[in-house]
Amino acid sequence: xxxxxxxxxxEVTEMGQEVTLRCKPISGHDYLFWYxxxxxxxxxxxxxxxxxxPIDDSGMPEDRFSAKMPNASFSTLKIQPSEPRDSAVYFCxxxxxxxxxxxxxxxxxEGSRLTVL
Amino acid sequence: xxxxxxPPSMDCAEGRAANLPCNHSxxxxxxxxxxxxxxxxxxxxxxxxxxxxxxxxEMASLIITEDxxxxxxILPHATLRDTAVYYCIVRVANAGGxxxxxxxxxxxxxxxxxx
Numbered sequence: 001x002x003x004x005x006x007x008x009x010x011e012v013t014e015m016g017q018e019v020t021l022r023c024k025p026i027s028g029h030d031y032l033f034w035y036x037x038x039x040x041x042x043x044x045x046x047x048x049x050x051x052x053x054p055i056d057d058s059g060m061p062e063d064r065f066s067a068k069m070p071n072a073s074f075s076t077l078k079i080q081p082s083e084p085r086d087s088a089v090y091f092c093x094x095x096x097x098x099x100x101x102x103x104x105x106x107x108x109x110e111g112s113r114l115t116v117l
Numbered sequence: 118x119x120x121x122x123x124p125p126s127m128d129c130a131e132g133r134a135a136n137l138p139c140n141h142s143x144x145x146x147x148x149x150x151x152x153x154x155x156x157x158x159x160x161x162x163x164x165x166x167x168x169x170x171x172x173x174x175e176m177a178s179l180i181i182t183e184d185x186x187x188x189x190x191i192l193p194h195a196t197l198r199d200t201a202v203y204y205c206i207v208r209v210a211n212a213g214g215x216x217x218x219x220x221x222x223x224x225x226x227x228x229x230x231x232x
Contacts, residue, residue, distance in 0.1 A: 033220070043161070043222035056219055091160050097217065104210060104217035108160025
């Protein structure tokens with residue numbers, strides 16, 4: 001398997017523009033997580049889904065952020081309008097509850113580095 | 118989820134054992150101890166987890182105290198490639214591990230392995 005695939009890897013945009021980050025989880029995984037990482041705040045959980053349904057979005061910073069998972073193989077995180085303070089690395093991760101080792105291990109993508117000018 | 122406390126940084130000589138401590142004094146009975154690490158600019162990577170027994174895998178060993186209020190991750194023979202941020206996390210799981218709570222990362226320990 002190719003692992004969790006995120007796109008774009010890097011994005012530079014101007015304040016006020018819409019940003020869409022994409023994630024393809026590992027096939028067969030039933031959990032999907034979106035994290036944001038900055039130097040100041042570390043790794044923050046934004047939202048996670050189970051079987052395409054949002055379970056906990058308490059980490060989503062404000063209404064400018066939205067996340068969707070229209071099917072088991074695709075999720076988006078959208079920021080509209082973007083602001084400089086949204087600059088961060090955004091990680092997507094997936095997991096499978098019924099893995100043979102019973103770990104609930106999260107597999108992370110390589111991240112999308114967002115810079116908002 | 119219970120909070121964890123880790124030293125902000127540690128050093129280790131290459132080839133020696135690295136022992137990374139973690140305090141989780143408010144851990145609940147249904148919470149597991151997980152360790153992840155993050156090598157610079159990569160996504161975090163699972164290392165090991167345990168409930169109350171000591172665990173070992175190909176990457177590391179996990180020692181959990183009898184009262185479960187603290188644990189130690191042991192990298193038996195550290196290499197330069199083990200330089201990373203190590204996160205200790207406690208996470209809810211039901212019996213049999215058929216459902217899991219969210220994974221919340223703290224600040225972690227920056228481990229630097231020296232030649």
